[in-house]
Amino acid sequence: MMQALTVLCAGWHHRLRLLASILLLAINAGNTLEAQTPDPADWASVVAEARDQPLFFYAWGGDQLTNDYLAWVGKRVAAEYGIRMTHVRLSDTADAVSRILAEMQAGNTDRGAVDMLWLNGENFASLKTNDLLFGPWAEQLPNFALVNADANPDVRFDFTLPVEGYESPWLRAHLVFYYDSAYVSEPPSNVAALLNWAQEHPGEFTYPRPPDFLGATFLKQALLELVADSAPLYLPVQESSFAEITAPLWQYLDALHPLLLRQGRSFPANGPELRRLMADGEIALAMSFNPTEAVNSVLRNELPDSVRTHLPDRGMLANVSFVAIPFNASHKAAAMVTANFLLSVEAQLRAQDPQYLGGTPVIDLSVLSAAEQAQFADSRQSHPSAPPVMDEGQQLQEPHPSWMEALELAWIARYGSR
Numbered sequence: 001m002m003q004a005l006t007v008l009c010a011g012w013h014h015r016l017r018l019l020a021s022i023l024l025l026a027i028n029a030g031n032t033l034e035a036q037t038p039d040p041a042d043w044a045s046v047v048a049e050a051r052d053q054p055l056f057f058y059a060w061g062g063d064q065l066t067n068d069y070l071a072w073v074g075k076r077v078a079a080e081y082g083i084r085m086t087h088v089r090l091s092d093t094a095d096a097v098s099r100i101l102a103e104m105q106a107g108n109t110d111r112g113a114v115d116m117l118w119l120n121g122e123n124f125a126s127l128k129t130n131d132l133l134f135g136p137w138a139e140q141l142p143n144f145a146l147v148n149a150d151a152n153p154d155v156r157f158d159f160t161l162p163v164e165g166y167e168s169p170w171l172r173a174h175l176v177f178y179y180d181s182a183y184v185s186e187p188p189s190n191v192a193a194l195l196n197w198a199q200e201h202p203g204e205f206t207y208p209r210p211p212d213f214l215g216a217t218f219l220k221q222a223l224l225e226l227v228a229d230s231a232p233l234y235l236p237v238q239e240s241s242f243a244e245i246t247a248p249l250w251q252y253l254d255a256l257h258p259l260l261l262r263q264g265r266s267f268p269a270n271g272p273e274l275r276r277l278m279a280d281g282e283i284a285l286a287m288s289f290n291p292t293e294a295v296n297s298v299l300r301n302e303l304p305d306s307v308r309t310h311l312p313d314r315g316m317l318a319n320v321s322f323v324a325i326p327f328n329a330s331h332k333a334a335a336m337v338t339a340n341f342l343l344s345v346e347a348q349l350r351a352q353d354p355q356y357l358g359g360t361p362v363i364d365l366s367v368l369s370a371a372e373q374a375q376f377a378d379s380r381q382s383h384p385s386a387p388p389v390m391d392e393g394q395q396l397q398e399p400h401p402s403w404m405e406a407l408e409l410a411w412i413a414r415y416g417s418r
Contacts, residue, residue: 061089112328136165148364174318209267292358
């Protein structure tokens with residue numbers, strides 16, 4: 001544990017020094033950062049300015065279905081607005097954040113390479129805290145009304161942090177477990193039961209190696225279930241109490257890891273690799289942050305028809321996916337127009353369809369016309385592999401973003417050399 005704390009402290013001290021230098025640069029940039037053009041309140045002028053602009057959309061590229069969906073988005077905004085969208089595929093969103101920070105340090109305040117960025121949590125916190133995002137703009141998009149934010153306040157928070165119009169939502173997601181019912185008759189009902197299940201089915205489960213997003217999400221899910229009081233997890237992490245609060249997690253993982261695939265000596269890199277392990281029959285229980293992962297994969301013949309989706313009984317981590325525009329984006333108008341398209345009925349309907357993405361819409365279907373609601377009902381095809389509908393009471397909200405980095409660092413210090 002001392003080794004974990006040493007790495008944790010070193011990571012946070014380095015981060016604080018970096019943030020302090022960035023903040024100083026942001027202050028020195030002064031009036032340049034305050035220039036908020038184009039004006040999202042004048043939507044006609046935004047659309048006119050976006051016409052024939054290029055757009056460099058930096059987004060995770062680790063899932064082919066998502067890549068195909070964004071390629072379709074690119075074709076649609078090209079046909080509708082002449083926007084020439086390039087999906088810059090990321091393996092880690094932090095790479096794009098580092099690029100924005102480097103541009104700031106170099107004095108590049110209006111010719112940024114990143115026009116729009118898919119981000120969440122700690123990356124949003126780093127950029128917004130240091131005034132490195134353009135905005136506010138999101139709630140002035142014409143299609144933002146479809147989100148019905150007053151009735152769905154979670155779209156105004158990202159890992160507990162107020163969004164305040166600096167990000168636009170585009171999908172919802174929550175953690176699920178999926179399993180092969182040909183081998184598993186009763187999936188574990190919660191994280192504690194997972195340990196008992198793994199004792200009876202050694203080698204049949206594993207999770208992605210942190211700092212992969214899905215792997216880090218598993219750590220947060222487990223911690224939320226194991227702690228007696230989750231309230232501290234929604235405040236910035238404190239080094240003085242980190243060891244005490246997380247002790248049940250490390251005790252749990254110490255017991256679980258020998259029961260994992262390959263006795264926990266190696267871990268899959270990400271969600272797609274985890275899915276391939278299930279497809280190859282190496283494991284019988286897996287997880288995803290896309291609720292329709294199993295349906296999508298069965299329909300594409302990547303997983304057997306016997307795969308089913310399960311929601312444990314202690315609630316599941318849920319969040320909203322956002323896009324943001326850096327302060328120095330070269331093509332802000334094209335970014336806003338594309339973000340608005342992502343919220344359109346057309347884009348949300350295609351995103352929900354398992355044939356194309358199988359995501360969860362972020363717009364509120366109750367505000368749509370009866371005909372539009374019927375379209376969404378039709379595309380939400382019932383399937384044996386489909387997840388149960390999760391109600392609001394089953395959703396666990398994301399902890400403060402500082403916990404994600406702290407857990408990743410501590411996990412790497414404790415288990416990373418194996």
